[in-house]
Amino acid sequence: MSKPQGLLTIEQLRDAVQQQTIETIIVAFTDHYGRLVGKRFDAEYFVNDVFESGTHGCNYLLTTDMAMEPVPGYSFANWELGYGDFHLVPDLSTLRIAAWLDRTAMVICDVKNEKTHEYVDIAPRSILRAQLEKASDYTVFAASELEYYLFENSFREAHNQAYHNLKPVGWYIEDYHILQGTRTEAFNAAARRYLKQSGVPVETSKGEWGLGQHELNVRYSDILDMGDRHVVYKQCLKEIAEAMGWSVTFMAKFAADRAGSSCHIHISLWQEGQNAFDGDTQLGPVKGSDVFRWFLGGCIKYTPDVMVFYAPTINSYKRYVDGSWAPTRLAWSYDNRTAGYRVVGQGKSLRIECRIPGADCNPYLAFAALLASGMEGVKNKIEPPALFDGDIYAAAHLPRVPYTLAEAIDIFSHSPFAKETFGERVVEHYTHFYRTEQAAFNSSVTDWERKRYFEQI
Incomplete structure (x- = not known):
């Protein structure tokens, strides 16, 4: 199948950033409910410092309820472990224009362990990857x-x-x-x-x-x-x-x-x-x-x-x-x-x-x-x-x-x-x-x- 309209290579993104047609990058993954959560980055900062190294997010995002309240009882992340970070690694095959937003692109991340760099096994996208x-x-x-x-x-x-x-x-x-x-x-x-x-x-x-x-x-x-x-x-x-x-x-x-x-x-x-x-x-x-x-x-x-x-x-x-x-x-x-x-x-x-x-x-x-x-x-x-x-x-x-x-x-x-x-x-x-x-x-x-x-x- 041919590449769909709206998907970007990192080179195309660099050009768009230089031409100021893209100014913001949404870097996101889904929580258990399927909601996108993550951060917005300045586009120039993203292409210079983030797309290769990734970014971080609090690991409580995979242990909260719908109201974003931390829920006790998880072994993955809890108060005792201090709710540290996991590594959000952009999957550049998902880099796309978010056409409904002004001068914005989006990329979906895999969630990985900060130390081992392995996929976090409980993350929804990781679960599908494992079955694939x-x-x-x-x-x-x-x-x-x-x-x-x-x-x-x-x-x-x-x-x-x-x-x-x-x-x-x-x-x-x-x-x-x-x-x-x-x-x-x-x-x-x-x-x-x-x-x-x-x-x-x-x-x-x-x-x-x-x-x-x-x-x-x-x-x-x-x-x-x-x-x-x-x-x-x-x-x-x-x-x-x-x-x-x-x-x-x-x-x-x-x-x-x-x-x-x-x-x-x-x-x-x-x-x-x-x-x-x-x-x-x-x-x-x-x-x-x-x-x-x-x-x-x-x-x-x-x-x-x-x-x-x-x-x-x-x-x-x-x-x-x-x-x-x-x-x-x-x-x-x-x-x-x-x-x-x-x-x-x-x-x-x-x-x-x-x-x-x-x-x-x-x-x-x-x-x-x-x-x-x-x-x-x-x-x-x-x-x-x-x-x-x-x-x-x-x-x-x-x-x-x-x-x-x-x-x-x-x-x-x-x-x-x-x-x-x-x-x-x-x-x-x-x-x-x-x-x-x-x-x-x-x-x-x-x-x-x-x-x-x-x-x-």
């Missing part, structure tokens, strides 16, 4: 399809209103409606344009099934680059909304009576320019290879073990409702949107679409989970269940996805597969992270409780 290394016999292509809700309220207004009575940009279900999409074209056209100019090639955008819900799809790429595209996409859309006085949310389930927002992941393995999923074995309407079949078998078998990486928040699990376009049971089918694993394409385009992750997932973790599960299937020749034909929502006999974060944490924390695949240290770290999120919810009082119990109890 295990799958080094293949080139792994992926695409993530993100959905989001748009509101005419600014982020500050939404916060001041406690996120109640927000005004969605649409007032009827606009799935595929061109007219309703035209009304939000100021936002979505800007998103398509800025993403394309920032090294994230765009394919389409469209209205979705919820009021004010949309989807914008970007071109597939190798799986690590796709993770980078995903986080740039989210950052871009949030900052466009901020500039317009609007707001956008990637919550998996914004409201109980609205459709959830998903992150459908398409994946395929390639060798020597050929799709390794393509083959002669007939599986219902699909012809695929042994690699395809075993990869699919591993994905389905280990979904419960890695569910926390697909559905990382309390809210994630509110999305799994029968008849809601979100998958609720573990099965596969061909071009069937009721399936957790929807197989699409034929021949060179044959791929697996995992429909389980929500829009709130960290892409590096979700991609790592899917790749690791599939490769375990290939390694151990795990057969998938028989293709299911029909409405999977109505198939009560099929196993369900975990329905709460607490259930998913328990499976993950005890999973031999997760411990062997990601390492016991990673499982311990993320178990503590997700249990902290669960505990925060358990101690909160919700609107639902007030509505239900204030007068009637």
